[in-house]
Each structure stands twice: as structure tokens, then as C-alpha cells.
Amino acid sequence: MLALRLARGSRPLVQLRRLLVAAASAGTGFLLLYVLAGAVAQPAGSFPRLLWALIPLAVTVHLAIVVARADPATQPREGLDAAGLGPLRLTLVAAISTAVACALGAALALAVFLHLRGDVAGLPFDGTGAELLHADQPLPVAGALTLLGLIPVTASAATALALRPHPPLAPQTGLPWGIALTACGLAVLAYAGRTGGGVLAGWSLTAVGLALAGPGLAYACGSLVQAVRPGALRLLAGRVLQQEAPRIGPPLGVLCSVAAGALTALALRDRGGLPVPLGPLTWPTALLVTLCAAATLLTSVVEARRGRESGRTALLDLGAPSNVLRSAASLRATALLAVCLPLSWGVAQLTSLALTR
Amino acid sequence: MVAPPDNAPPDNDVLWARSLHYSHDGSPALVEVSVAVRQGEILALTGPRGSGKTTLLRCLSGQLRPQQGEVWFNSVPVHTMGAVVRERLRRDRFGWIGHEPQLLPELKVWENAALPLLLAGASHRSARSAACEWLDRLDIGGFARKRPGALSRAECQRVALARALVNEPAVIFADEPTAPLHRTERALLLRALTTAARSHDVTVLLATHDEATAAVADRRIDLLDGRLAGAAIAASPVADTTEDQTACSLSA
Structure with a gap:
């Protein structure tokens, strides 16, 4: 809750950066779902495609780390330190807010993906999306959630790892x-x-x-x-x-x-x-x-x-x-x-x- | 420059301010403060924390523009100058020592000390020799090629003093320069500052809340609640308001 309160009170530029993380996460999530749907429809040769999709995932995680590090809410502050929220617990706060941003993006990706496939309420854009996204095959729920969960989990773990107090390298x-x-x-x-x-x-x-x-x-x-x-x-x-x-x-x-x-x-x-x-x-x-x-x-x-x-x-x-x-x-x-x-x-x-x- | 009008200050005052007003976001920091600083003197501005010493120094040095009142430096009005001219004045004629050394961590010690000269466009060689000379005089010549991170607080403060002196300023503004130091280091820094000021005919404005520090000055001005002390006492309901007695009642 504290992570959300700290996140809510920050300046527009900071919110914009968090929004960028959410957008990147949404894009990556959409891509992962697309690769998954493709793999269900056409299993041959799907593994290299999944590996290619890891590049946007890696770039998204990198963006999430840098945004979390630049986030004023994750900087050690005297007021928070005096209230018992030291650098270690601030790392936790950073990991949580990163996970929230990425999870929001992933959920958005899922919603858009399902909508374009026509799984939610009718087919938009004259059904062009249905063919592209292999709407004829049902999407495996467990697989989809695992792939989408990959984004917030890796991003917040990497954030926690990157923000832990450690001496700088030359x-x-x-x-x-x-x-x-x-x-x-x-x-x-x-x-x-x-x-x-x-x-x-x-x-x-x-x-x-x-x-x-x-x-x-x-x-x-x-x-x-x-x-x-x-x-x-x-x-x-x-x-x-x-x-x-x-x-x-x-x-x-x-x-x-x-x-x-x-x-x-x-x-x-x-x-x-x-x-x-x-x-x-x-x-x-x-x-x-x-x-x-x-x-x-x-x-x-x-x-x-x-x-x-x-x-x-x-x-x-x-x-x-x-x-x-x-x-x-x-x-x-x-x-x-x-x-x-x-x-x-x-x-x-x-x-x-x-x-x- | 604008020709000095009839109300220009007397010629022997290097710095002169009349009825300065300044408030930070509505809370008054300076009220009706007038100061005259004579050439070559060491003037102590004393008063407790929050009495407006720093704001007065910032107004006099051109970092802040007073909301009302006038500041004159060598018969030139500072309060009407544009930002660029005030920057140049600060760089060329004034020196500043704060209570933090404010050194740039990425520059070496001598480069920090030479910064005002380098910013003014002096050549690398002349800036370096001037800075090293001052560092030697202040007994920190051995650290010239180190980074400020490798120096102690007192040594950093002396580098800040060298930086304030390197461009041979007319006035040095020292805002609680000895606040972070222990007593021996404090005495050393004050002696260095006063010796340099006397030998180079530099005027020093020394803001401090410490009686021992104020004792090195030729003259002192007391500030209280943003007013000159006499005025403040007259305006205050309790005549002997001191720092200890102004604490709010916690039982309320």
C-alpha cells in the first residue's frame, strides 16, 4: 500500500516514466501472446520465435530497472528513513511498484489481444485480427498467464537485484x-x-x-x-x-x-x-x-x-x-x-x- | 553602467543596502534591513538560526534580488542588474563560502579551487598556478591532485576558501563557514580567512551564530527575526527574546 501511496503522490514526469514501463510491458505481453497463439496453431518452428520474443522482454526489463532507479520514491529520504523505511525496504517498494506497472501493462495486453481475436465482444476491424492472431485455436489459459506473469516477475526481481545496496564498479x-x-x-x-x-x-x-x-x-x-x-x-x-x-x-x-x-x-x-x-x-x-x-x-x-x-x-x-x-x-x-x-x-x-x- | 543618482551611497562603503525586504513564499525573512560595509573591514552578521543571515548574504551578493530596497556595490546598483550581469559580478568580484564546501566531486582539488578563474576564461596554466599558490598558502598544496572525496571536512572547507580567494575578489561572503568544523579546525580556518583578507584588502561578511567566531570581526551587526536587532527588540512584545525562550509550548 505504501508503494502505491508513494507512487500516487509523484510528479507528472515520474508518472509518465511509469506509464512508459506499463506501455512497454503491454507491447511485450502482446507479442508473447501472439507467439503463443502461433505456437498453438503451428507448433513447427515456434521455439526460435519465442526466443526472438525474449529480446523485447529483456529491453522492457532494462527500462523497468532504470525507471525504478530514477524514481524519487525509491531514493533514500531522511523523512522515510526516520520513519523506519531504510534503503532495503525501499528496494522492496521499488520492486512492488515495478511489478504493479508491468502487471497493469500485461493485463492491458491480454485484454487487447482477446478483443482483437474476438473472444470478448465481437470482432473489430472486420476480422483482420482474427486471422493474424489465430483466433480459430483456443488460447491455453495457463500458458498465457505464465508468459504474461513472466514480465512483472522478471522485472521486479531484476529491479530488486539492481537496486540492492552495493559498491559501484569502475x-x-x-x-x-x-x-x-x-x-x-x-x-x-x-x-x-x-x-x-x-x-x-x-x-x-x-x-x-x-x-x-x-x-x-x-x-x-x-x-x-x-x-x-x-x-x-x-x-x-x-x-x-x-x-x-x-x-x-x-x-x-x-x-x-x-x-x-x-x-x-x-x-x-x-x-x-x-x-x-x-x-x-x-x-x-x-x-x-x-x-x-x-x-x-x-x-x-x-x-x-x-x-x-x-x-x-x-x-x-x-x-x-x-x-x-x-x-x-x-x-x-x-x-x-x-x-x-x-x-x-x-x-x-x-x-x-x-x-x- | 547607470550613472549614480543623488541618493548614491558614500564612496568609502564598498557594499551598501537600504531597507531590504525579502520573504520566502510569504514568510518574511528580511524586514527593513539596512547595512553599510566599509572597504577592507571584517563584518560579522550574528543571530540565531532563521534570523535571516543567509538571506541577507544572498541579497547582498546578488544571488537573490530583494523584493524591496536597494543594494549598491562600489556605487553601482546591484538590485537593478539583470541575471547575466549579476552572474558576472559574482564570478569576478565576489567570493562565496557556504557551510557546506560545495566542491564538485568529479574535479580535482586544484581544479575546484581554480574554477572561478577557468569560468572567467583564464588560461589553463595561469588558473592552475594561481590555484596551487592559494592551496599552498592554506597548507593543502599536497592534496592538489586528489579528488575532494579523499579529503576531510576541514580540508574541503579550506579548498572552498581557496576557491573564494583565487579570483582576488573585492568581497567574500562567508555563510557559517565554520559550522561543520571542530574548534581547532574552526580557529585555523578563521585565522586563514582573516589573514588573507587583511593582507589582500578583501572585505569579509561573516555570518555566524557563534560568539567566538564573531569575535574575530571588526564590527558586528545583530539580526533577529529578519530585522536588525535593535528594531527587532523594539517590535517584539517580549524585550529579551532569545533563542532558548522562543520554543513553542508543547503542552498546548
Whole structure:
């Protein structure tokens, strides 16, 4: 109840972020139900499709974690701490509110799915949905609920795990692992060729590798920006980037890998063959994954900005012009773009070479 | 700049304020406060918590614009300046030490100290040498390449002092600078501040609620309930209102 009370009293931007989690969860839930219905109607080859559907699930869980971490309701606060609600119990609060948002989304997905199949009250859209969603076969209730329950359970478990009090890792530690995993992913893509499972495994490895390498990349970016006799602007931009690298690095890496995937798809479309793993819902799924990755990065940036609030006040007290702070922010964004765009493009080139050799 | 009108303050006052009013969301913080600060003096603003010391410092340093009244710095009106000009004035002519060191954790100690110079566009080399010089004078030169996280509270506060002094300001505003420190560290910091102020002819406004700290000043102004103390006592129904006696009755 406390989780709900804390959730109810928060600002519109925070509510919007929770709404985003619910929407992502709804999209993922719909996709899982679609894969389930497809598997009932046509069992052959349904397992790889289910595995593909795990990508939006993973991205949704990532978004849920970042939103929960940025949520003011889950920050240790003096008032709550004095009332006996310390960091550990706040983790519980965060897990519960994440579960509520995801469960709402999943329930919405179920309602929309059943409505489009015509199971609730007549068929909307002249029955186009009925054929697409295999309305002729009954939906196994236990399977559907299990798949939908997967979203809130994994999201809240991952949130609890991510928010538990633990010492921060140095951003550079992930870089070698990230590079190694990305290389492995590209190798898998090259060897496994164009079989569905191979592409999935290769891309997942690349994505995990880039996510691991993200903090190191952001840190390196920051080091470059503040290198060689920096003035105030480069100093503020670079050092903040170095400090925020552990926070914004992982979502940056994920967004890079999504961009690499999109660029690969474009390159492959030019050369003919394009694997469409999820049937007609592939493009909506790609859109969902992209939006989730972008929302995750934006939320991390907002969270990082809030973490620097005291530094910002200190600078303004010193009489720092506010346009210096704004220029520092845009310099950071430019530096990250300048590293991430070529990186995504390079990974995409290698992937498409591997897939069309 | 606007030509000083006839009611401009006397020339020997570096900072001059007349009948300042300021209220935070309706609760009055400053009522009819007038202050004149002479060049090179150390002026203590004393009074209990909530008596308006910080608000007065923020009004005088141009961080807040008073809702009524005037603030003049070196015969230039501060209360009519735009936000950008006030920022530049704070950066170039004023120094600020708060009760928290307010250092940026991602910058090294010397970079924190050199920040006002770097923000003003000084070259890396000259900013660095000026900052290191002040850090050496304040006996924390050895920490110049460390991050503030590795320093103790007292050392951080001295870095904040170096940052306030590095641009050779005309006025330093010190808002309870010794509040988080123990007595020995407090005495050291005060001595450093007063020595630097005397040797560089810097005017210091020192807000404090501690009698021992106020004793280092040349002159003191007492604030009570947002008014100058004489006025406050005249306005108060009980003449000897002190901090201990203003506690609300819990039995009500």
C-alpha cells in the first residue's frame, strides 16, 4: 500500500516514466501472446520465435530497472528513513511498484489481444485480427498467464537485484569483456550464417557485449573531452561524462546495438534477403525495442542530471553562466554521438558482411 | 553602467543596502534591513538560526534580488542588474563560502579551487598556478591532485576558501563557514580567512551564530527575526527574546 501511496503522490514526469514501463510491458505481453497463439496453431518452428520474443522482454526489463532507479520514491529520504523505511525496504517498494506497472501493462495486453481475436465482444476491424492472431485455436489459459506473469516477475526481481545496496564498479572493468563478447557475437554470426538461431545468438552476444563495453566507452569519451589543458567547458563536460559513465554506459551500449541491428537490416534489405523472424509483427517489435532502448537512455540521463543537482547549485553560486552548463551538456552529447554512430555503423557493416558472405 | 543618482551611497562603503525586504513564499525573512560595509573591514552578521543571515548574504551578493530596497556595490546598483550581469559580478568580484564546501566531486582539488578563474576564461596554466599558490598558502598544496572525496571536512572547507580567494575578489561572503568544523579546525580556518583578507584588502561578511567566531570581526551587526536587532527588540512584545525562550509550548 505504501508503494502505491508513494507512487500516487509523484510528479507528472515520474508518472509518465511509469506509464512508459506499463506501455512497454503491454507491447511485450502482446507479442508473447501472439507467439503463443502461433505456437498453438503451428507448433513447427515456434521455439526460435519465442526466443526472438525474449529480446523485447529483456529491453522492457532494462527500462523497468532504470525507471525504478530514477524514481524519487525509491531514493533514500531522511523523512522515510526516520520513519523506519531504510534503503532495503525501499528496494522492496521499488520492486512492488515495478511489478504493479508491468502487471497493469500485461493485463492491458491480454485484454487487447482477446478483443482483437474476438473472444470478448465481437470482432473489430472486420476480422483482420482474427486471422493474424489465430483466433480459430483456443488460447491455453495457463500458458498465457505464465508468459504474461513472466514480465512483472522478471522485472521486479531484476529491479530488486539492481537496486540492492552495493559498491559501484569502475567503468573501465567492463570494457575488455564487452569487446570480447562483441567479437564472439560477430564470430557466431559469421559461422552460424543465416539460420534463425545463429542470428539471434550472435546479435544477443553483440548486444550484451556492447552494453558491457558502454560504460568504458563513455568513460573514454569523457577522458578525450577533458584531455590536454582543458578550459572550464571541456573540464566540466569531460569529468561529468567520466563520472556518469557507469550510469549512462549500459543503456548507451544497448541503444548502439539496436542501432547496429537496424543498420544491418537496412544493409541486408539492399542486398535482398532479410530474415523476418516474428512474421508480420517484426516491424512493430523492432519499433518497440528501439523506443524502449531510447527511453532507457533518456531516463538514465535524467537520473544522472538529478544526481548532479548539488554540483549545479554550487556552480551557479560561483556565478557560472548557465549557458556554460548548457554548452557542457551539448558537448557531452556530441562526443557520445561521435563515438557511438561510427561504432554502430562498424558493427552493422561487419554483421552484414558476415551474413552475406 | 547607470550613472549614480543623488541618493548614491558614500564612496568609502564598498557594499551598501537600504531597507531590504525579502520573504520566502510569504514568510518574511528580511524586514527593513539596512547595512553599510566599509572597504577592507571584517563584518560579522550574528543571530540565531532563521534570523535571516543567509538571506541577507544572498541579497547582498546578488544571488537573490530583494523584493524591496536597494543594494549598491562600489556605487553601482546591484538590485537593478539583470541575471547575466549579476552572474558576472559574482564570478569576478565576489567570493562565496557556504557551510557546506560545495566542491564538485568529479574535479580535482586544484581544479575546484581554480574554477572561478577557468569560468572567467583564464588560461589553463595561469588558473592552475594561481590555484596551487592559494592551496599552498592554506597548507593543502599536497592534496592538489586528489579528488575532494579523499579529503576531510576541514580540508574541503579550506579548498572552498581557496576557491573564494583565487579570483582576488573585492568581497567574500562567508555563510557559517565554520559550522561543520571542530574548534581547532574552526580557529585555523578563521585565522586563514582573516589573514588573507587583511593582507589582500578583501572585505569579509561573516555570518555566524557563534560568539567566538564573531569575535574575530571588526564590527558586528545583530539580526533577529529578519530585522536588525535593535528594531527587532523594539517590535517584539517580549524585550529579551532569545533563542532558548522562543520554543513553542508543547503542552498546548
